[in-house]
Amino acid sequence: MRTTALTELEQRVLDRIDTDRVVALTSELIAEPSLSGEESAGQQLAARQLADAGLAVETWSADVDALSRHPWFSAEVERDELLGVVGRFGEADGPTLLIDGHVDVVPAGAPDAWTDPPFAPTVRDGRLFGRGACDMKGGLAAAIHAVEAIRAAGVRLAGEVVIASVAGEEDGGSGTLALLEHGVRADACVIPEPTELSVVPAVAGALSWRITVPGKAAHGCLREEGVSAIEVFHDVHRSVIDLEARRNGAQVDELFAWLQRPFAICGGRIVGGDWPSSEADWVSWEGRYGVAPGEDLAAARQQFADAVAAAAADHPWLADHPPTVEWWGGQFYPGATDPDDPIIATMAGAAAAVRSGAGDLRGMPYGCDLGLTLGLGGIPTVVFGPGDIRDAHAVDESVDIGELRDAAAALACTILRTCRAG
DSSP: OOOSSOOHHHHHHHTTOOHHHHHHHHHHHHHSOOBTTOOHHHHHHHHHHHHHTTOEEEEEEOOHHHHHTSTTOOOSSOOSOOEEEEEEEEOTTSOEEEEEEEOOBOOOOOGGGSSSOTTSOEEETTEEESTTIIIIIHHHHHHHHHHHHHHHTTOOBSSEEEEEEESOTTTTOHHHHHHHHTTOOOSEEEEOOOOTTOEEEEEOEEEEEEEEEEOBOOBGGGGGGSBOHHHHHHHHHHHHHHHHHHHHHSOOOGGGTTOSOTTOEEEEEEEEOSOTTBOOOEEEEEEEEEEOTTOOHHHHHHHHHHHHHHHHHTOTTTTTSOOEEEEEEEEEOOEEOOTTSHHHHHHHHHHHHHSTTOOOEEEESSOOTHHHHHHTTOOOEEEOOSSOGGGTTSTTOEEEHHHHHHHHHHHHHHHHHHTTBO
């Protein structure tokens, strides 16, 4: 790999970046399903990969019961075990860079919808396919290979790079919370979520909600004597969608200006009624509520509750039988690192040096562990990784192989520049 704006030492490291190797590491991770709540085998695999790459590896089992009482804890999946995995390389008394990746993935859906089986990694048309390729096993593998390249070049670090593999990111970040509670800290952090090699100092939050709309049961042959929760639900739905339009029509930070709807409200699951031939006496609607960095979360929740209440205020049924709002499941905190923090310029410079056009600054509309590493851990954090968020959680999820390679190279440069290679 030949690039510009690199030192001789950095170029020597980048010459050790091996595209086939980072594809192989990613493929091995994809082949281990590591679904939410079933991550232990994936964590053990990540620990082996880190050890094989020459890092000093620590694993531990978090106390899930104690963690669940932490004020920053949230989860949607029951776990009996939550394994933590950390690999370290370099000198602990120098500057420390944390790279925080996760192994958990969302369900693949119907296997028949996939061109190839979701957990059978497949290379096709310059892309690597499989559940987790984009979100975010490719980013984790790129970080591991970055250290492999540094070691292969015989480079010593005056500081330390810490690669963490966590579980529980997809449903609220319990793995990174456990990491911070375990005492892991750093001078800066990179989270290799998919950014298309853009540098992301700011991410939205995502708060999980549930609205329950009441109706009145009646036999279907006399349904006019009941009240269909399905029918009255439409008024609630419209009020929430109107709220989304108002919130996203307001002026937003320029980092998010590339998005049509940076703080989306998505209600992705709805259930209701107890019997097909009875008028539905309840509907439950669940989703995620996008919130902006710096937004007061209590005020944001109240704004949402007010929109639901407004739908009921003058309604002939709902005024006396108001819907309820619950906040449950994954609560992803928004966050924004100071754009003048050194990790932002370091990551952007490394990305631009490795790939023309990479390293532009953007905000991302998804929630991730930045809210924890920055908000709770106090670690300046940037999100940077291979892949397009449009491919995450999708059928035929994939990542561009060139981005995988260049992400590994940019992460290697960032490690060298942050941890003071010598």
